[in-house]
Amino acid sequence: MLVPRVRDRSLVEERYDCVVIGAGPAGLSAALNLTRARMRVLVVDSDRPRHAATMVSHGFLTRDGVPPHELRRLAREEVERYPEAEVLRRCSVSAIDVDPDAESSTHRFVTRVTGRTPALSRTVRSAAVLVATGLRETLPDVPGIRGFYGMSLFSCVACDGYEMDNRPLA
Numbered sequence: 001m002l003v004p005r006v007r008d009r010s011l012v013e014e015r016y017d018c019v020v021i022g023a024g025p026a027g028l029s030a031a032l033n034l035t036r037a038r039m040r041v042l043v044v045d046s047d048r049p050r051h052a053a054t055m056v057s058h059g060f061l062t063r064d065g066v067p068p069h070e071l072r073r074l075a076r077e078e079v080e081r082y083p084e085a086e087v088l089r090r091c092s093v094s095a096i097d098v099d100p101d102a103e104s105s106t107h108r109f110v111t112r113v114t115g116r117t118p119a120l121s122r123t124v125r126s127a128a129v130l131v132a133t134g135l136r137e138t139l140p141d142v143p144g145i146r147g148f149y150g151m152s153l154f155s156c157v158a159c160d161g162y163e164m165d166n167r168p169l170a
């Protein structure tokens with residue numbers, strides 16, 4: 001992939017206080033609080049959350065039993081209510097550079113955002129970058145296991161143990 005050089009100033013336009021990578025519960029919580037601290041925040045998300053494997057999310061106060069995509073939608077709405085916040089969906093961060101020529105410590109991070117089309121791609125500057133890209137599990141090499149994961153096969157007792165009471169566990 002071609003990543004623009006830091007010195008190509010024409011490609012470095014917008015400035016933010018913080019770029020948050022990932023719009024799951026972690027990234028959006030951070031973005032909400034940064035925004036409320038009057039910071040200009042860009043959230044970039046590739047829309048591949050870990051809990052997409054399950055139909056229902058549990059244990060989050062006020063949102064126990066909601067589908068994960070609904071939890072994220074509500075959280076996004078709360079963040080986007082603030083004019084200081086911007087959320088880019090179906091975009092991924094492909095490179096982060098530190099500008100060695102930056103005069104001060106402000107806006108020295110140069111982040112390359114890759115969208116679905118070149119028009120949706122951009123390069124931005126920020127004073128900070130917060131990485132909230134979540135985890136990705138490595139499932140055992142069992143044929144067809146993906147089809148069961150999050151439906152009848154679970155990895156987290158706190159998330160799904162209650163519903164599995166008195167039933168066989170894997």
Ligand SMILES: Cc1cc2nc3c(=O)[nH]c(=O)nc-3n(C[C@H](O)[C@H](O)[C@H](O)COP(=O)(O)OP(=O)(O)OC[C@H]3O[C@@H](n4cnc5c(N)ncnc54)[C@H](O)[C@@H]3O)c2cc1C
Binds near residue numbers: 022023046056154156
């Ligand atoms: C089967 C299953 C059931 C679960 N059930 C529950 C439950 O009931 N309750 C609960 O609290 N938790 C549950 N979890 C755990 C849940 O996944 C985590 O609590 C939650 O998703 C963690 O949030 P996060 O923001 O850290 O990461 P994620 O939600 O995974 O978000 C990370 C985001 O970062 C994005 N990203 C990654 N790399 C880039 C990049 N380079 N550029 C841009 N974006 C990027 C991803 O697309 C993703 O959207 C479950 C998980 C699984 C697998």
